[in-house]
Structure formats: structure tokens, C-alpha cells
Amino acid sequence: xxxxxxxxxxxxxxxxxxxxxxxxxxxxxxxxxxxxxxxxxxxxxxxxxxxxxxxxxxxxxxxxxxxxxxxxxxxxxxxxxxxxxxxxxxxxxxxxxxxxxxxxxxxxxxxxxxxxxxxxxxxxxxxxxxxxxxxxxxxxxxxxxxxxxxxxxxxxxxxxxxxxxxxxxxxxxxxxxxxxxxxxxxxxxxxxxxxxxxxxxxxxxxxxxxxxxxxxxxxxxxxxxxxxxxxxxxxxxxxxxxxxxxxxxxxxxxxxxxxxxxxxxxxxxxxxxxxxxxxxxxxxxxxxxxxxxxxxxxxxxxxxxxxxxxxxxxxxxxxxxxxxxxxxxxxxxxxxxxxxxxxxxxxxxxxxxxxxxxxxxxxxxxxxxxxxxxxxxxxx
Numbered sequence: 001x002x003x004x005x006x007x008x009x010x011x012x013x014x015x016x017x018x019x020x021x022x023x024x025x026x027x028x029x030x031x032x033x034x035x036x037x038x039x040x041x042x043x044x045x046x047x048x049x050x051x052x053x054x055x056x057x058x059x060x061x062x063x064x065x066x067x068x069x070x071x072x073x074x075x076x077x078x079x080x081x082x083x084x085x086x087x088x089x090x091x092x093x094x095x096x097x098x099x100x101x102x103x104x105x106x107x108x109x110x111x112x113x114x115x116x117x118x119x120x121x122x123x124x125x126x127x128x129x130x131x132x133x134x135x136x137x138x139x140x141x142x143x144x145x146x147x148x149x150x151x152x153x154x155x156x157x158x159x160x161x162x163x164x165x166x167x168x169x170x171x172x173x174x175x176x177x178x179x180x181x182x183x184x185x186x187x188x189x190x191x192x193x194x195x196x197x198x199x200x201x202x203x204x205x206x207x208x209x210x211x212x213x214x215x216x217x218x219x220x221x222x223x224x225x226x227x228x229x230x231x232x233x234x235x236x237x238x239x240x241x242x243x244x245x246x247x248x249x250x251x252x253x254x255x256x257x258x259x260x261x262x263x264x265x266x267x268x269x270x271x272x273x274x275x276x277x278x279x280x281x282x283x284x285x286x287x288x289x290x291x292x293x294x295x296x297x298x299x300x301x302x303x304x305x306x307x308x309x310x311x312x313x314x315x316x317x318x319x320x321x322x323x324x325x326x327x328x329x330x331x332x333x334x335x336x337x338x339x340x341x342x343x344x345x346x347x348x349x350x351x352x353x354x355x356x357x358x359x360x361x362x363x364x365x366x367x368x369x370x371x372x373x374x375x376x377x378x379x380x
Contacts, residue, residue, distance in 0.1 A: 011262075015360070016197070020053060020348050021188040025263040030270065032186055033057065041273045046156050046181040046341070047071065050128060053186055053348035054121070067125075068155075074129040075150035075159065078108035081130075082137060082147060090142040094135070094336050095218040101134045102127070102214055106207035115205050117354055123206045124347035131343045132156065135336040136163035157181055160340060165328045172284050173327055176277045180320060183270040184338055186345030192216040192223075196346045200353040201360040209353075213346045214339055223335035229258040229321035230331045233293050242296045250304055258318030259301045267313040274319035281326045290322035 007013050022031045030037040032049065033056050040049055044058070047068045051059040059067065084104050088097045109126060111119040137147035140163075148163045157178035161169040169177070187193070196213035200206070217223040236245045249256060261268050275295075282288035298314050305312040324334055 010362075015189060015194065015362075016358075018188070018349070018352060019056060020345070020352060021186045023188050023263055025261075026265050028264055028266040028269050030187070037183065037269050038272070041179050041182050041270075044182065046178050046185070046344075049182050049185050050344045053344050054124065054351065070125050071129045071156060072150075072152040072154075072159075074126045075133050075152070077130055077133050077137065077147075078105070080108060081105060081134070085134070085137055085141050085147075088138075090144075092142075093218075094138050094142075094332055095214065095223070095339075097138045098131070098134060098336050098339060099211060099214040099218065101138070102131065103207060103211045105130060106205060109207070113205070115203065117351065120206045120351060120354055124351060127206065127210055127347060128343050129156075132160045132340045133163060135333065135340055136160060138336070139164060139330060139333055161327060164333075169327075170284070172281060176281055176323060177327055179273055179277060180323060180337075181341040181344075183273060183316060184320075184341035186342070186348065190222070191219070192342065193346055193349050197349050197353045198360045200350040201357060203354075203357065206347065206350050209350045210343065210346055213342075217335060217339060217342070223338050225257055225315075226317035226321040226324065227331045227334040229294075229317055230325050230334070232257055232297075233290055233322065233325075234331075236293055239289055239292045239296060242293055243300065246297055246300045246304075256297065256301045258315055258321065259298070259305070260312040261315040264313070264315070265311055268315040270316040271314040271319055274316065274323055275314070278319045278322045278326070281323060285326060287326075290325060291319075294319055294322050 020033060022034075023029065032040060033052050035052065035058070040052075044052075048058060048064060050071075051064060051067050081101055081104050085097060085101055088100065105127065109123055111122055133147075133150055140147050148166060150163055151159050154162060154168070155174060155178060157180075158169055158174035161173060161177055189197070192213040195216035196209045199209040199212040236242055246256065278291045278294060279288065282291040298318065302313065321331075321334070324337060325331070329337060
């Protein structure tokens with residue numbers, strides 16, 4: 001068989017056309033369906049972005065109201081899923097619990113095995129509404145508390161914080177989390193999204209495809225970086241300790257988590273907003289040390305990278321760590337929180353795959369032995 005030079009990890013290989021997300025890593029551009037992320041983060045809501053990703057255009061007011069009402073009406077979990085979460089060991093990794101619960105949702109969907117595009121759209125609404133409820137329920141149940149039933153008169157962001165913390169969030173908190181959801185909603189053919197499309201390409205149902213995505217996200221090379229960033233900040237403990245800590249890291253050749261991105265060669269446009277949010281929430285809460293530490297680490301890391309002739313900047317994970325921490329989110333929920341947002345993008349890509357489906361079946365460049373002769377077992 002004739003082979004061609006492989007590209008490790010399929011980096012920069014175009015796998016399929018898509019009209020959902022555009023990235024220009026050299027210019028630091030991220031857009032959803034033609035809308036720059038900076039405009040969406042400062043002017044829209046997560047519900048608007050969900051509609052945009054699913055339909056390729058922004059909704060009018062009646063369309064937005066209808067989607068918001070539909071999402072709110074589908075937030076409650078089937079009792080069977082709540083019972084399943086309660087049966088999961090409290091020591092379980094939250095992403096493992098989420099993967100199991102998402103898979104189980106398929107048993108209770110009123111559209112059952114109907115895999116038509118219209119039924120899949122209804123399932124996308126339920127998945128997007130219920131993943132947030134699952135993540136909040138996982139955290140409360142593992143702490144020995146009962147899940148808090150979702151409210152129907154709160155935004156998606158505010159309702160999640162309410163179910164997680166047991167109180168309605170302040171406007172600044174709800175707004176910050178809403179922006180975080182927008183920023184994480186989609187990112188083209190990242191590992192979890194591609195996993196979802198590969199599964200959808202076999203015409204497996206949307207729950208199977210989403211379970212594949214959650215499984216891919218659970219790996220430390222995809223999800224979890226902001227958890228590691230927050231663990232770093234907690235280890236440092238104080239702004240006074242930052243310079244010494246970073247100097248030791250550089251001296252040992254260790255990586256600073258949250259600095260640099262596989263695609264962006266300039267600042268990750270999502271980091272621009274998360275930096276501002278981290279500072280604003282810190283000022284509102286009267287405790288800016290997490291922002292101050294993050295900002296100083298970023299300054300030192302940029303200076304060191306420039307000294308080495310590299311252009312690395314903070315990525316989406318760097319400032320989301322302190323932002324989530326100040327919102328009362330436990331660090332091991334950071335990756336499940338990613339799924340609370342990215343389910344909007346996953347389902348958009350799954351629906352796009354269904355709409356113009358072709359089985360995704362790449363080839364491998366064979367590097368093993370050849371022309372071997374079989375020997376009977378007694379001669380080996």
C-alpha cells in the first residue's frame with residue numbers, strides 16, 4: 001500500500017466542512033456562525049448563542065423567548081437518572097459520573113429511538129437543559145445533600161449557580177458565568193467535538209454521540225487545564241509568593257499551566273473577557289488576590305516566552321480558573337462545567353453531521369512488519 005507522510009494528531013488536517021465555528025489562530029479570531037466572539041461576549045446571552053449555533057443565525061425576540069422557555073421546561077431530571085447518580089460512589093470522578101448520567105438520559109427521552117433530524121433537535125434541547133442539572137446534582141449528592149430542583153424563571157447561567165450553591169446568584173455572578181458559557185460554547189473540531197461527529201457519523205443517536213464527547217473531554221490533554229491552574233494558585237497561596245514560584249518553574253523547565261494554546265499564536269480571544277471577569281468579581285467580593293496572582297504569573301510568563309523568542313499568551317483556561325473559584329465552583333467541577341457550555345456546540349455539530357452525513361473513516365499509515373511467514377506454534 002502506498003502511504004503518505006502522516007500529520008501527528010491530525011494537526012491542521014481539514015476533516016470536513018462546517019459553518020458553525022471559525023478560528024484564525026494567527027490573528028486571534030474566534031467566531032460563531034460569522035459573529036466575532038468579542039461581540040457575542042459583550043452583547044448576547046448564552047441562550048442566544050445556543051440558538052445561533054443550532055440555526056446559523058441569531059434569534060428574534062419571539063424565537064429567543066420560545067427557546068428559553070423550552071430549555072427551562074426541560075431542566076428537571078428523570079427520577080431514574082437522579083437515582084443513578086445517588087448510586088454512583090461519592091468518590092467517583094465527576095466527569096465519570098457525568099458520562100454515565102448522560103448516557104442514561106437516552107432511556108427516558110420521550111422521542112425514544114427516533115433518530116430523525118427533528119427528533120434529534122428536540123433531544124438537543126433536553127440535553128442542553130439537563131446536563132447543567134446533572135452537574136449540579138452530582139456535586140450536591142456527593143456532599144450528602146439533596147439536589148435542588150431547577151427554577152424556570154432564571155437564565156440558564158443563573159439557574160445553574162442556584163442549583164449548585166443553593167442561592168440565587170448576584171447579577172454580576174450570573175453575568176460572569178453567562179459570559180463564560182458563551183466563551184466555551186464551541187471551538188471547531190476540538191477532540192470532544194470531533195469524537196461526537198465521528199459517533200454521529202455512524203448514525204448512532206445524539207446521546208451516544210454526546211457520551212463520546214464527554215469521554216473525550218475527560219482526558220487531561222483536553223479538559224482539566226483550568227483545574228490545574230487553580231490548584232497552582234492555591235499552592236502559591238499569596239501574591240507575595242508568585243515571583244519565587246514562577247522562577248523555580250522556569251529554572252526546572254516546567255510548564256506554566258494555562259499559558260499557550262495549540263491553535264492561537266496570539267492571545268486567545270476568550271482570555272480577554274475572562275481576565276476582565278476575574279478582576280471584576282474579585283473587586284465585587286473584596287478579594288482580588290486570585291486575579292492579582294494570575295495577572296502577575298501571566299506577566300512573568302509572557303516576559304520569559306518573549307525572551308525565548310516565543311509568542312505564548314494566556315488561554316481560555318488561565319483566567320476561567322479564578323473566575324469559577326470565586327463563583328463557588330469546586331475545582332474538580334471545572335471540566336464538567338466545560339460540558340455545561342460545550343453541549344451547545346456538540347449538539348450543533350451532531351445536528352450538522354446528521355444533516356449532511358458521511359461516515360468518518362480515515363486511513364492509517366501502516367508502520368508495522370510485513371511479509372512475515374507463519375510458523376506452527378510448536379516452532380515458535
